[in-house]
Amino acid sequence: MEIHPKITPIYQTSVFKFDDLNELEQYFGEPGSRYMYSRNGNPNSDELAEAVNKLEGGAGAIATGSGMAAIFAALLAFCQAGDHVLCAADIYGGSSSLLNAELSRMGITVTYVPFEQLYDLGQYVQPTTRLLLAETLSNPLLRVADLRQLATECHKHGLKLVVDNTFASPIITKPLGLGADITLHSVTKYISGHSDVTAGVVVAADAEVAARLKQIGMHYGLTLSPMESWLAVRGLKTLRLRVREHSHNALAIARFLQEQPAVRAVYYPGLEGHPQHALAKEQGQGLFGGMMSFRLADDAAVVNGFMQRCQRFPFAPSLAGVDSSLSYPLGTSHRYLTAEQQQDLDITVGLIRLSVGIEPVEELLNDLQQALKG
Known part of the structure; x- marks a missing residue:
């Protein structure tokens, strides 16, 4: 019987x-005609990689065991011992920890570039510089990189552009179409979307780079397991619908927070007053995603009180699930930056990051209102 x-x-x-x-x-x-060993590849991980590759418009992709593994693979695709990389200063704390604590042991050095200088890299480029790592929407202050301009600047200096597209997802922005050489995702976040998978994907614009990624995934044992891959593919099928709802709810919440006396600042690219609002609107096709940050008084007691009163935004140091949550950059994602780096990035005691889910927005607004009243 055929099945x-x-x-x-x-x-x-x-x-x-x-x-x-x-x-x-x-x-x-x-190659690709059959399977031998799941570390080398399996039907489920290949299905996930190909699905994200198609969404991003790439030449090939791999699925990895985590978003961190995806960042690692992307950097190794272009770097070897003795090389130098540039990294946007506004970056996920795990990315900077990987560069500082581990890749430095492999002889790969890093220089961090302030957001305001990303489009003028000449002073940072060394003879051994290979790439720039940046995020579409930065973590945690939601600054928006002009990827087309960034790609032009990188290629002018012979650099590759590697873009972490986790916060945006390919529904909002497709970095490869704007000139990036690699785009990557923590699949744990929006692509899977249900807070039940840990995974990553790396997508290359060039077929030779895609082949190099497969080699890295096999040799370093980065390949995602079948079960995690299957769950991620299931989640991916509703990505378009989820991103629209995340974006709708987040914009309503950002506008609400702007009006609250206890809130000192709101960081969301969908707000007209955001410095890169016009760019975000164009680059994101009118969608701005579900991630935002806002600032309360720089007082731990104020922050703790708000967190304790929240019912619909549990304190969970991750993001992008269908259920809303909040996080605390100073104590989680950016904990291991120096005090000077935290200050330079404006990551202070009062900064809270929201991951806005797809629940009825009225329920979320009511919860935030009561939590802010104290």
């Missing part, structure tokens, strides 16, 4: 069988 499932089954196997030596030779002679 034709509508949904790809979970290939929960570590190895695949061969009938004879001819099939073994086919595996090595015709």
Whole structure:
């Protein structure tokens, strides 16, 4: 009896069988024709990688065990010992920790570039500089990078542009179409979307780079497991719908927070007063995503009181699930930056990051209102 499932089954196997030596030779002679060992690739991880690759308009992709593994693979695709990389100062704390604590041990050095100087890299470029790592929407202050201008500046200096597109998702922005060389995601966040998967994806604009990524994934053991891949693919199918609802709710909440006496600043690119609002509107096709930050008084007691009163925004140091949550950059994602770096990035005691979910927006607004009243 032939079986034709509508949904790809979970290939929960570590190895695949061969009938004879001819099939073994086919595996090595015709890459992609069959599977041998799940670390090298499996149908589920390949399905996820190809689905995100199609959304991003890439030449090939790999699925990894986490967003951090995706960042690692993307950097190694272009770098080796002795190389130098540039990194936007406004970056996820885990990215800077990877560069500072681990890649430095491999002989890869880093220089951080302030947001205001991203489009004038000449003073930072060294003979060994290979790439710039930046985010579409920065974590946690939601600054918006002009990716087309950034790609032009990088390529003028012979650099590759690697873009972490996690906060935006390919529904809002497609970095490769704007000139980036690699785009990556923590699939844990919007692509999977249900806070039940830890995964990453790296997408390359060039087929040779995509082949290098596959080699890195295999040799370093970064390949995502079948079950996690299957769950991520399931989540991905509703990404377009979810991003619209995230964006709708977030804009309503950002406008509400602007009017609250206890709130000193709101950082959301959908607000007309955001410094990069026009760019975000053009680059994001009118959608601004579900991530925002806002600032209360720089008083831990004020922050703690707000967190304790929140019912619909639990304190959970991640983001992008269908359920709303809040996070605290100073104590989580950017905890290991120096005090000077935190000050330069304006990450203070009163800064709170919201991940706005897809619940009825009235329920979220009511909860924030009572939590802010104290």
